[in-house]
Amino acid sequence: MTDTPDKRDYRDTVFLPKTDFPMKAGLPQKEPGILARWQDMGLYERLREARAGAEKFILHDGPPYANGDMHIGHALNHVLKDTVVRTQSLLGKDAPYVPGWDCHGLPIEWKVEELYRKKKLDKKEVPAKEFRAECREYAQQWVDVQREQLKRLGINGRWDKPYLTMRPKAEGAIVAELHKFAETGQLYRGAKPVMWSPVEETALADAEVEYADLTDSPQIDVAFEIVESPIAELVGAHAVIWTTTPWTIPVNQALAYGPDIEYRIIEVKDAGQISASYLIATELLHHFIDRAGIIEMNESIDGEIGRQVILGSTINGSDLAGTIVQHPMHHLGGFYAKPRPMLAGDFVTTDSGTGIVHMSPDHGEDDFDLCKANGIEPVFAVMGDGRYRDDWLWLGGEDDRRRSVINKPFNAPDGPICNDLREAGALLSASADYHHSYPHSWRSKAKVIYRCTPQWFIAIDEHLAHLPALTPAEQRWENEGGDDTIDEQATAGSPTLREVALQAIADTRFVPEKGRNRLRSMVESRPDWLISRQRAWGVPIALFVHRETGELLVDADVNRRIQQAIAADTVDAWEELRAGEFLGSDRKPDDYEMVKDILDVWFDSGSTHAFVLESDEWPELQSPADLYLEGSDQHRGWFQSSLLESCGTRGRAPYKAVLTHGFTMDPKGMKMSKSLGNTVDPLKVMEQYGADIIRLWALSVDYTEDHRIGDEILKGVGDTYRKLRNTFRYMLGALVGFDHAREAVETSAMPELERYMLHRLSQLDANLRRAIDDFDFNEYVRALAEFTNEDLSAFFFDIRKDRLYCDAPDGAERRAYRTVLDILFQALIRYTAPVLVFTAEEVWSTRFPDRDSIHLEKLHALPSDWADEALAARFDALREMRETVMEAIEPLRREKTIRSGLEADVVVPENVVPEGFSDADLADLFITASVTRGQGSDVKVTRTSDHKCGRCWRLLPEVAEDGDLCARCDDVVAEMDAA
Structure with missing residues (x-):
């Protein structure tokens, strides 16, 4: 002034x-005090009261594992959930939020075992109840830690009463959901190859497996002598197989060929003499020759001394039917003396190898299916820790070979398997340079194998003769205007679980839309749902099987007693001492086996809709949920397990919409890893910037993609x-x-x-x-x-x-x-x-x-x-003109001809001024001394000669000299002075 x-x-x-x-926020210091105020006033409960009776919006929280501090992915996920709930509440809806945690399973059990190992204790020496108690305590510890961390993010929810899968009522409800599958005939026990972790000694679900590139895997070519064939010239020749898993050769039971593949017989000359003949797919012949180090030659030309090949007859794959081979280790007798048939397999390709695949029904899905179809059963030679059985004829029980079959010393080209095959004259090539992607346990990071074991499955291609009736909670939703999917399904005949799930996917909203195709493709191609695990910490597969007949006991009264006992006394209730109590007076405990396996944790979390949304413990909730919201990995995990569980027991999805977010990367777009040192700790970000900054970041990125x-x-x-x-x-x-x-x-x-x-x-x-x-x-x-x-x-x-x-x-x-x-x-x-x-x-x-x-x-x-669209059109045009005027003023300001637009007299082209604005209006809106209209197409700017008002600083003709007042300011000051 x-x-x-x-x-x-x-x-x-x-x-x-x-x-x-x-102006300075000071969020890290202020936010805890605001949190305390919300807690003191009972904000969550007050909000429920304020929205009582309003239309509901239910976001069902997917349970994170209770086994570590919150990471940046947790932060983004929960900020998104909180924002969904808050914006729906902002619209006036009753949008409660009940957070939850997944507390069972291998992640927590593995952590407790790590603590044992540090103390040099063996889990097997600890009573099961005591071990489970420690798992429960460990899980509760991290529930409490994560709860406070999420509250610090400003997440508003029923923190005083979250749902936990390890609460006794939840465990009882999970068992009740299992019993529904048993009672409707969808549950069965069967022996199939499943992903198995020898380190953790349990089956793994697809979602528990990650793939890593290996560059040093073994690859070997092995010869199986043909002892019988409708093609006479094949007898005495050798069918050649190629494999990257030498450890499966000791469990081989057959070979597979492609019926539409062309094969060729080749003769190998050693020092000019024919030493052997082999059967290989024509298309892969040269690859085999290179691996085996053979010099290829034309059959009509004499070659130099060395290993050479002569090309023989071609054979159609379909003509190989009835061909029999013998195992390279047939001299051991017993299991290995049995002839191995060659079987037609549609899965055999010429992408790699030799076009002939060795079959081990214990260790491969295609192997199992093809062998089973031809009456060949698995032999269960590999034990849970990855070693061959002690009584196995080849490599079983020898101290120097009692290592896991997938370990390099055992499985390497110079290991015992390859050495024995080499000694038998059957190993044609062996190297450790194969590059491929191999499955690992995402927890232990150890390699996994396919292993055939008796497991419990939910069939997804069996027809559902009867879909269950609606629960009261579901009926309430139906009465409030939900669709009639369940009624339509109940009258549509007998769909399979896969068909019901696919229809539910079609009826669900996906954000982004591409999530629909991702989930649908997984459900279309998935096998039966493997739900059993061989561990200690989890909900038991609380079922009885008759010892003599092997039949599953399906009795609603027995099941109800089991459910009530677990709901009252936790999973510890499932013990031999209480078998008689569960079975009742008309059955003998000695006649029945109590299943000892536990449920896959995906079944636990897939059942949360049943014991949370439909529970009287949280009356503010209802089923189905309006929204499930998780990362894109949950198409394979929670989205899918929840879908299958609900479709199998209720005939519809547990959600109306699914929102998927991507993963958080570092600034260069690389995946975060502690080993790379590129992780971002949300707790430290809150300490430095405050939770509101994390929230604003999470909501500013395109979270539907990786960010x-x-x-x-x-x-x-x-x-x-x-x-x-x-x-x-x-x-x-x-x-x-x-x-x-x-x-x-x-x-x-x-x-x-x-x-x-x-x-x-x-x-x-x-x-x-x-x-x-x-x-x-x-x-x-x-x-x-x-x-x-x-x-x-x-x-x-x-x-x-x-x-x-x-x-x-x-x-x-x-x-x-x-x-x-x-x-x-x-x-x-x-x-x-x-x-x-x-x-x-x-x-x-x-x-x-x-x-x-x-x-x-x-x-x-x-x-x-x-x-007012007409008014808006005029002002939108004016704003464009304003930008042009400001651009024209800027050069004079930079040259210090004027200090601001208030010192500028502006002439604008008359034909571009929107209708309805006076020159005085334009001067106000452009914040200039004056605006007049002129001819031409350019804006002209000059420094005004008017003087500046001493109060408002505007330069106006009415101001006689700098410091005097304009008429407006004079009136205002006079009024103030008089007051």
Whole structure:
């Protein structure tokens, strides 16, 4: 301000915004106090009361494992869930959130075993109940830790009563879901090859297996002598197989050929003499010759001394039917003396190998199916720890060979298997340079194998003769307008579980849509659901099997007693001492075997809809859920197990919609790994920046794809946050003392600029509501930030600060501006609340210290007459013109000809000015000294010769000299002086 001896200082007459709301956020220090306030007031319960009776929206929480600190993936996942729930609540819906944890299974059991190993204890020496108690204690410890970490993120939920799969009632309910499958005939015990971890000694589900590239795997060619064939010249020749798993040769029972593949007999000459003949697919012949180190020669040309090959007859694969070979180790007798048939296999290809595949039904799915179809059964030679049985004829029981079959010393080209084959003259090539992707346990990181063991399965291609009746919770949903999928299925005949699941996928909404194809393709191609595990910590497959007949006992009364016992006494109730209690007086415990396997944890979590959404413990919930929300890996995991469990027991999906997010990468787009040192710890980010910054980051990225985080990315998020915060800071200061009842101006009496801003707000409101419906929070945050930055800070606030600062307090245009500011504040604070949960509360309590939390508020419907497309078209055109004027002013400002647009006289082309704006309007909107219209097509800018008002700083013709007052300011100052 001008301050000279003969001029008055008018600074104390200007109405500058005043607020105690600080520019510096200090989130790490403030957020814990806000959390404590929410806890003291019982925010979650208050919100339930406020939304009682409203339309429900149920997001069902997928249970994370309770075995470690929250990582950045947890943070993103739970921020998304919390935002879904908060935005639905913002729309006025009753959107409860009950968090949960998966507490059983190998991840926790493995961690407890690690603690044992550090103490040099063997789990097998500890009583099962004691071991399970330690698993339970370990899980509860991490539930408590993760709960506090998630609360710190601002996640609002029923933290005092989460669901845990290890709670006794939950365990009893999981067993009840298992019994439903047993009682409807969908459950069976069968011997099939499954993914098996020799280190963890248990079967693994697909979701528990990860693949890693190996460059040093063995690959060998082995000769099986043909002893019988309808093709006479084949007798005495050798069928050659190629394999990358030498350890399966000791369990070989057959060979497979492709019926449509062409084969060729080749003769190998050693030092000019024919030494052997081999049968190999023609297309793969040269690859075999290279591996075996043979010199190829034309059959009509004499070759040099060495190993050479002569090409013989070609044979159609279909003609190999009836051909018999003998095992290379047939001289051992017993199992190996039995002839091995050659069988037609549609799965045999010429992509690699020799076109002939050795069959071990114990260790491969194709092997098992083909052999079983031809009456060949598995022999269970490999034990749970990956060693051959002690009594196995070849390599069993020898101390120096009692190593896991997949370990390199045992399985290598110079290991015992290859050495024995070499000694038998059957090993034609062996190397350790094969490059391929191999399955590993995602927990132990150890290699896994296919191993045939008796396991429990849920059949997905058996016809469901009777789908179960609706539960009361499901019936309630039906009565409230749900679809009639279940009734239609019940009358459609006998669909299979696979068919019911595929129909449910078709009926479900997927966000993004590509998730539908991903889940559908997995369900279309998946095998029967393997649900058994050979571990200690989990829900037992609480069933009885008759010892003599092998029949599964299906008795509803027995099952009910089992369920009630486990619900009362935990899984520890499933013990031999209580068999008689479960079976009842009309059956003898000695006649029945109690199944000792436990359930796959995916069955546990797949059943959560049953014991959470349908439970009286959480009456605020209902089934099916409106939304399941997890990472894209859960198409193979929770989404699918929940779908199969619900379709098998209820005939429909447990969800109406599925939202999938991608994975968080480092700034370079690389997967995060502790070994690479590129992980981002959300706990440290909160310590440095605050939880609201993590939330804003999570909602700013395109989370439907893989996305990135890092220091520079977080700094950019911080810039966005500061702009939003400063927008609220300005509004808080500008609205000090605003009394809506006394000062508010009717919309019809407002200037056009204010009405235009109400139109823009109505557009924003529609965009944000659409984004909520689409779960598109990237668009939600973008639209919100763009509105506050471009429509408000750079346009509306900039133009109207003169009215705010310098008009009379009760001036009509100033009151109109503050009325719109109040409307904007009331809307923007609600829009922002689901995103910046702590900052929104701080802003709200600053303006309304005596009112309840912002998170109890609802989004109000805006008046329809605020939308004015004709007005908007004029102002949109004006804003484009304004940008042109500002660009024309900038060179003069850089040259210091003028210091700001207030010193500029502007001439604009008359033909580009939108209709309805006077020159004075344009000067106000462009924030210039004057605007006039002229001919031509360019904007012209010169420095004004007018003088500056000593109070508002505008340069106007009416100001006689710098420091004098313009007419407006003179009136305002006079009124203030008189007061």
